Amino acid sequence: MSAPIALFDVKAQQALIREDLDRRIAAVLDSGRFINGPEVAELEEKLAAFAGCAHAVGVSSGTDALQIAMMAEGVGPGDAVFLPAFTYTATAEVPLVLGATPVFVDVEAETFNIDIADLERRIAAVKKDGRLKPRAVVGVDLFGLPADWTAIEAICAREGMFALDDAAQAFGATLGNRRLGCWAHATALSFYPTKTLGAYGDGGALLTNDPDRAELYRSLRTHGEGKTRYAVERTGMNGRLDTIQATILLAKLALFDGELAQRKRLGAAYDAALAGRVGVQATPPGAENAYGLYTIRLADAAARSRVQAALTEQKIGSGIYYPKPLHHQPAYAAHHAGCIAGGPAPLPVSEALCDQVLSLPMHPYMSEADATRAAGVVLAAL
Numbered sequence: 357m358s359a360p361i362a363l364f365d366v367k368a369q370q371a372l373i374r375e376d377l378d379r380r381i382a383a384v385l386d387s388g389r390f391i392n393g394p395e396v397a398e399l400e401e402k403l404a405a406f407a408g409c410a411h412a413v414g415v416s417s418g419t420d421a422l423q424i425a426m427m428a429e430g431v432g433p434g435d436a437v438f439l440p441a442f443t444y445t446a447t448a449e450v451p452l453v454l455g456a457t458p459v460f461v462d463v464e465a466e467t468f469n470i471d472i473a474d475l476e477r478r479i480a481a482v483k484k485d486g487r488l489k490p491r492a493v494v495g496v497d498l499f500g501l502p503a504d505w506t507a508i509e510a511i512c513a514r515e516g517m518f519a520l521d522d523a524a525q526a527f528g529a530t531l532g533n534r535r536l537g538c539w540a541h542a543t544a545l546s547f548y549p550t551k552t553l554g555a556y557g558d559g560g561a562l563l564t565n566d567p568d569r570a571e572l573y574r575s576l577r578t579h580g581e582g583k584t585r586y587a588v589e590r591t592g593m594n595g596r597l598d599t600i601q602a603t604i605l606l607a608k609l610a611l612f613d614g615e616l617a618q619r620k621r622l623g624a625a626y627d628a629a630l631a632g633r634v635g636v637q638a639t640p641p642g643a644e645n646a647y648g649l650y651t652i653r654l655a656d657a658a659a660r661s662r663v664q665a666a667l668t669e670q671k672i673g674s675g676i677y678y679p680k681p682l683h684h685q686p687a688y689a690a691h692h693a694g695c696i697a698g699g700p701a702p703l704p705v706s707e708a709l710c711d712q713v714l715s716l717p718m719h720p721y722m723s724e725a726d727a728t729r730a731a732g733v734v735l736a737a738l
């Protein structure tokens with residue numbers, strides 16, 4: 357029996373930077389500056405430089421990054437926020453928390469990302485319906501692959517809408533030689549431990565080139581405070597990134613380029629073994645996948661169960677992201693049904709993908725031989 361291969365490994369990296377981590381954490385403990393320590397600002401500078409954008413604002417999670425970005429635009433009741441039906445729940449939860457209405461858009465079977473033609477149709481339908489104001493598009497770079505930001509930005513410019521990049525799974529990806537982070541009006545990152553850049557707890561950031569938005573984000577993450585403390589200028593929230601997570605991320609940033617390169621090699625090894633036999637996530641011209649996950653598409657739910665059982669048998673990890681499209685989730689179904697009079701158009705690709713997709717082991721501390729072996733087990737079980 358060969359060695360197990362985990363879907364994620366959030367510990368292997370620690371051995372490489374353990375001394376630096378221990379030293380950094382001890383320094384924060386000694387300083388006592390657990391909130392707003394200088395490490396937060398240092399991380400923000402490095403994140404902005406890495407992404408090639410003007411401003412980075414550390415926040416408490418990817419979900420809070422999305423929320424702060426939408427609060428800054430004043431998104432609320434009467435607003436339609438367009439987002440893919442095939443994504444993590446947080447993308448849809450935030451507009452609802454703010455009283456706005458998510459309008460689910462179908463995705464492409466090849467890239468798993470938002471379908472631009474369907475986005476256009478749904479914007480037109482919301483305008484015709486007349487009850488909601490098209491207000492924002494949240495593009496998700498699913499599994500690490502950039503969405504079609506050229507098209508999303510053009511639509512948002514034409515319609516006067518806010519373009520928000522949910523890059524929670526895709527930090528490190530590029531599109532047309534620009535890193536994600538400088539596309540869209542703002543980009544939300546998550547540092548959840550299994551993301552491409554993960555903390556040892558919750559964390560997130562907002563990236564933007566707009567100085568006014570950056571200033572608003574800083575205010576909103578600290579209860580809407582103004583220039584002086586306890587001058588509350590707007591309704592905000594407690595959405596800060598804590599100092600220990602910031603210093604952990606600084607230690608991890610030293611490894612990030614090498615990790616992204618390994619993720620790319622693993623993606624290429626999987627593609628070489630699997631393309632043509634199963635559906636692999638297609639990379640559009642000019643895009644580079646950060647491979648937060650490596651996800652294949654099988655013929656149907658039965659084929660997926662068979663393949664997943666074969667992987668489990670060989671102690672190879674796998675995961676289903678996502679088993680249910682968001683418009684079928686009990687919490688969202690009624691909002692979905694009511695977003696347009698008479699009910700919105702169906703979302704057939706999102707529904708089909710939920711029966712077909714399977715994510716294979718993907719983390720920078722596995723080898724290309726591991727990827728090839730996992731791919732071999734998939735092929736043998738087809």
Ligand SMILES: *Cc1c(COP(=O)(O)O)cnc(C)c1O
Pocket residue numbers: 417418419420443444446447496522524525545546547548558559560
């Ligand atoms: C992880 C994730 C989020 C939320 O990030 P948290 O840090 O867990 O709050 C949002 N959107 C997508 C697409 C995600 O994968």
